Amino acid sequence: MVNVTFDPTWWVVLVFVTDLIIRITAIIVVPRNRRPTAAMAWLLAIYFIPYVGVLLFLLIGNPRLPRKRRKKQEQINGYIHDTSAHLDFGTLRPNAPQWFTSLVTLNRNLGAMPLAGDNGAHLISEYQQSLDAMAEAIRGAERYVHVEFYILQSDASTDDFFRAMEEATARGVTVRVLLDHWANRGKPYYRKTLRRLSAMGASWHLMLPVQPLRGRYQRPDLRNHRKLLVVDGRVAYLGSQNVTDSTYNLKKNIRRGLHWVDLMVRIEGPVVASVNAVFLSDWYSETDEILTEEIDLFEVTPGPGDLDCQIVPSGPGFEFQNNLKLFAGLLYAAEREIIIVSPYFVPDEALLLAITTACQRGIHVELFVSEEGDQAMVYHAQRSYYEALLRAGVQIWMYRKPYILHSKSMTIDDEVAIIGSSNMDMRSFGLNLEISMLVRGEEFVRQMRDVEQQYRDLSREMTLEEWEKQPLRSTILDNLARLTSALQ
Numbered sequence: 001m002v003n004v005t006f007d008p009t010w011w012v013v014l015v016f017v018t019d020l021i022i023r024i025t026a027i028i029v030v031p032r033n034r035r036p037t038a039a040m041a042w043l044l045a046i047y048f049i050p051y052v053g054v055l056l057f058l059l060i061g062n063p064r065l066p067r068k069r070r071k072k073q074e075q076i077n078g079y080i081h082d083t084s085a086h087l088d089f090g091t092l093r094p095n096a097p098q099w100f101t102s103l104v105t106l107n108r109n110l111g112a113m114p115l116a117g118d119n120g121a122h123l124i125s126e127y128q129q130s131l132d133a134m135a136e137a138i139r140g141a142e143r144y145v146h147v148e149f150y151i152l153q154s155d156a157s158t159d160d161f162f163r164a165m166e167e168a169t170a171r172g173v174t175v176r177v178l179l180d181h182w183a184n185r186g187k188p189y190y191r192k193t194l195r196r197l198s199a200m201g202a203s204w205h206l207m208l209p210v211q212p213l214r215g216r217y218q219r220p221d222l223r224n225h226r227k228l229l230v231v232d233g234r235v236a237y238l239g240s241q242n243v244t245d246s247t248y249n250l251k252k253n254i255r256r257g258l259h260w261v262d263l264m265v266r267i268e269g270p271v272v273a274s275v276n277a278v279f280l281s282d283w284y285s286e287t288d289e290i291l292t293e294e295i296d297l298f299e300v301t302p303g304p305g306d307l308d309c310q311i312v313p314s315g316p317g318f319e320f321q322n323n324l325k326l327f328a329g330l331l332y333a334a335e336r337e338i339i340i341v342s343p344y345f346v347p348d349e350a351l352l353l354a355i356t357t358a359c360q361r362g363i364h365v366e367l368f369v370s371e372e373g374d375q376a377m378v379y380h381a382q383r384s385y386y387e388a389l390l391r392a393g394v395q396i397w398m399y400r401k402p403y404i405l406h407s408k409s410m411t412i413d414d415e416v417a418i419i420g421s422s423n424m425d426m427r428s429f430g431l432n433l434e435i436s437m438l439v440r441g442e443e444f445v446r447q448m449r450d451v452e453q454q455y456r457d458l459s460r461e462m463t464l465e466e467w468e469k470q471p472l473r474s475t476i477l478d479n480l481a482r483l484t485s486a487l488q
Helices: 009-029 036-048 050-060 067-081 098-109 127-139 159-170 181-185 190-199 251-256 273-289 324-332 349-360 376-383 386-392 426-430 441-457 472-484
Strands: 116-124 146-149 174-180 203-207 227-231 235-239 257-259 264-268 306-313 337-341 366-369 396-397 404-406 411-414 417-420 432-440 459-462
Touching: 009 036, 036 050, 036 098, 098 306, 098 324, 098 432, 116 127, 116 396, 116 432, 116 441, 127 227, 127 235, 127 257, 127 264, 146 159, 146 273, 159 174, 159 337, 174 190, 174 273, 174 472, 181 190, 181 203, 190 203, 203 273, 203 441, 227 273, 235 417, 257 349, 264 411, 273 432, 306 426, 306 441, 324 349, 324 411, 324 417, 324 426, 324 432, 337 349, 337 441, 349 366, 349 386, 349 432, 366 404, 366 441, 376 472, 386 396, 396 441, 411 426, 411 441, 426 432
Parallel strands: 146 174, 174 203, 257 404, 337 366, 366 396
Antiparallel strands: 116 264, 116 306, 146 227, 227 235, 235 264, 306 432, 337 411, 396 459, 411 417, 417 432
């Protein structure tokens, strides 16, 4: 009889060698074409929890869209850029500062449409009023309606919006709808919403679907975060608001009494074509259907104003972080005042440096955030930046609970502003498809100032003295969350 003995030494050696291979491979693979902070966060995860860290990296470590989709984005970008290169999009306002012209050129080189003049823009800061206004615009449609929202739910608050679409399809208007798959799939009324879209005869598609059994898969936390509506190429809406109840119909939100506060803008004029171009590019990405043969993007008419506007799309389909570059450029260009509204404010080093440098240049900087967070990790990561901002001189306004200030905007001095779907966080810079509108015009900035004052009246100021009294446990949570925020 042969005696077989088990030697655990070999298992120890095997585990050691495997662990060593993982660590060496990570050093080679992880930092490549990745920001140092993100690379360091991934390396820490892999080094401290090797097997879990590797699994997470394989699952969500690639912040790029699939190659096929990126190629589509490049094709549509090239088409829009070449076709619009020599078109006259309205009369531009005179005496633009050199830095503004330079930023417009930057945006154009990164995939934006040209700067368009002769536009009118009206802000809507009341939640239900925005939904009702969009429904009314849809009722005026004669040819087509393009709906693209991160979250789209048929509920009591949005019923009129859906009835307007039903009326449009009933009279022969083409209604096309895009909604993000992952953001909607777990929400209440998801199936009901899809059934209602199908029943009305709308042509609808899911954006960035994670359906591996159907051959459709990409990093599962990539999102199409855009919110826009285009009617007949003559009027458009964009901003921060989803088409859903202000509680998002989630039990946890209703239990806590949370309601979302958002900001949308109604646009008329040549820039509507640029918003439509973003929709058409997303439609092509999801359907392979080219609508530019059916819809003349560049058949534009002047709007009821003389605002200069430029639409800046951004996201993992682009080579660079278009929104981050634009934000940073504006922060460095400011001469007197910067007011930022961002529900999720988790800046990277470049943005944080730009803001603190603005304070050191003598610029008055205000930041509006929510007193209460709806996403724990983001909330704590955001808080980890408050001390540095306060010490630099940033005035931080906390929008009082139980409301979540969800608007996304920035005003520079008296003439330039940005509004759109993009937060100032690393998710919006690297993982979300976003849309932002750059506006030049004192009348629009005055509208923004009125909204900012509304927010100020409903907020309290966070002081450095108050911040220094926070308990140690909060500091620990904030710092841990800050580390995980860089995992891109």
